[in-house]
Amino acid sequence: MKAKKALSRFLRWETMLIVLLVVLWLVFDAKDASLQAARIAKGRRATDIFNFTNMLNGMGPYLLYSFMALGMSLILGMGDIDISVGAIAALSASVMGTVYGPFKKAMSPGLALALALLCCVMTGAACGFLNGFLVTRFRELFPMIITLGTQLFYRGFCYLLLGGDTLQYKDDAAWAGLKKLYSGSVSIGGLSVPTMLIWFLLLALMFFVFLHLTTGGRRLFAIGTNRVTARYSGIRVDSFELCMFVICGVTAALSSMFYVGSVSATVRADAMTGYEMYAIAVAVLGGFSTGGGKGNIVGVVLSVIIFGVMKKGLGTVFGLPDSTVNLAVGLVLIASSVLPNLLEDLSNWRRVRRQHAEAKLS
């Protein structure tokens, strides 16, 4: 009985996400089927555009921000926010691209790329460290404002490194390997699964274990629920928070590696602009609120898929332009965040109405 109650509490939001996913899927599938029927009626060949295999293989673009969303979940879980992750990703990629050239002259291309990737991750970590340092050092400033500042700073740094140029290493086999990172796939039971999805799920699993099964996760949610109590309870709030910002920066760097692969292994200073918003949106739809203290990685994974399905469905099946798709995604996000409050209001309203009725009777 007790276990059931705990389970139901745990599953409530995630169940709603699953329902949402199924509904979206059915709608898109039905629309797709009717499109096909229309084509056949006109005597043309049916081309099933919305199905599982297509969705799976087309997940790439929607996974680019998913890594960041995992890092963002940690930050939101602590009641902070980091809107500089897009810029961190861009800077990490810029550093990676900039150091690769000189490295290659000194060593084998494979080793040079490995080192460049390492630099990319280190840059992400360093940026995260700066964010974390500023946020914990200057508690009177909102993390939103601090990371707005660092966002501009990191982005400016990209332009310092690259100017307006597009960096790319033509005819460089090792560097071109980055493309594989993005578009590669492995066959699992006859199904070709993008490697990127596998990377994401592995990382998500790690985050799940950390957040929901270890003491670290418990500490994180304690901080998000009440920093002061957390500190009185023996948690080193500042250093813990700093670490989480570093991890968030690293996830941004990871995103950037795949992103470079997705744009034919080129690096530009204005790359990944606005990705922080997707990362936040995915995490919030997944159940992490900016208030901190709650959320579940399962929800984030589901919400990554929902975002993908929605964008794909609205874009290809309904043929809406990208701007309109964003509008719809925004609406779903708003609806999902006000829904719990609406339900609460409704139950209160019922009680009040019942009392009014009783008052009239007596």
Next chain:
Amino acid sequence: MAAPILEMKHITKIFPGVKALDGVSFDLRAGEIHAIVGENGAGKSTFIKVLTGVHQPDGGEIILDGKPLVMANPNIAIQHGIAAIYQHAASYPDMSVAENIFIGHEFRTGPFISWVKARKEAQKLLDSIGANFSPNASVGALSVAQQQMVEIAKALSQNARILIMDEPTAALSKKESEELYSIARSLRDKGVAIILISHRFEDIFGLADRCTVFRDAHYIGTWDIDEVDESLLVHHMVGHVIEHYYPERTPHPGDEVLRVEKLSRTGYFRDVSFSLRAGEIVGLTGLVGAGRTEVVEALCGVTGFDSGKVIVEGREQKYKDPKDSMAGGIGLLPEDRQKQGLLLPWSISKNITLPIIDKCTRARLFMSGKAEKTISNKEKEQLAIKAPDVETAAGTLSGGNQQKVVIAKQLAASSRIIILDEPTKGVDIGSKAAIYELMAELAAQGVAILMISSEMPEVMNMSDRIYVMSEGHVTKEFTDVKNLTQQQILEAAMPQERTA
């Protein structure tokens, strides 16, 4: 006898898993102070929240001036002149007194708020209750007692005819309580009806005209105050007789475990020295604002100190973080249970085990729900925490039971030195006795206990030695507690005229 202005009939309120009120009735007359008493979790605060429209009842009716009324939300209560003052008052600490009083119903000239008028009116209100601070002062800088006066002024500015005070004196020292009493009396004489909730018998017998007892969500009865005495009231509240309120103990002080020498922090306290031995219970008392909390927070690494020494078990320490002092064997029970002691949305179990999560693990990394349950169930039983189970959210507990959870946290951490900052604040007498018993037991096991308290009887009956602080100094140490009078402590606690 005057007709009641407020009647509440057969009020029932059910929370998931808990019946907080079960057909409770109550009536209130103009110009009376009516006390509601009962054990922790009896339903007093819930009753008040039903009256003020914070909670919607599941049954029963509210009749104001003979007419039934539905309190659909807190604004309706305010419109009908019902105002409540809670223990955790300071609404907007950064704003001025005048702003706090008139926020939500400001004076306007056109689209603009007239703060000049607000200040004038605020001054009038403050004068009327005999408060001697400026309406321009920022509320955060006032003492708890003064903040409560601001809340009272705010209630009056909304023309309150029914004033509810839920444990108003829990954070006040004796002298400050007296001031609050005289304000309450003068309001009553002006015809305001006052509902008073308190666990302090001084409040009830010193102030109330009538008294209603709740027990376990039920209405037990209402009496004129001269019809009952303390033991009868306790009997009604608890359902049985309490013996041995303060435990008998023969202290066996061991080695000195904590020594504080000339500790100073600019602006907070200066040259504070005291010591603590194993197996000893030492009281640290004084008026609220004397700097007691600041001293212990500094020594535990919550804040820090500028000069002086802290010597723990023979070694000088300068803790940078509460984590360090905990590792050094010091447990601190913070003053404010809601803001510093608890994670309100979390379960009792997760709250209790938070300081010792590393011990509730498998492979030193993964949380083990089983270990947490075992530990927290044990503490829940030992402290008689009233809740359906340890999975209950701490925020849904009654005030006193929340306090017990914070104490349980300290016990689970099994520290060698325990610092308790107002440990029995808002705790009913039955549980107080249990807490005293526990302190005695710990001391007998060799734990050193430093207890900060403003409650004189508690300090005098529980302590082996007493330090008194006033205005950031230790003014007196009493070693012969048996032959001490309250007057002696109060004298030491009073601010001195500085001889410059």
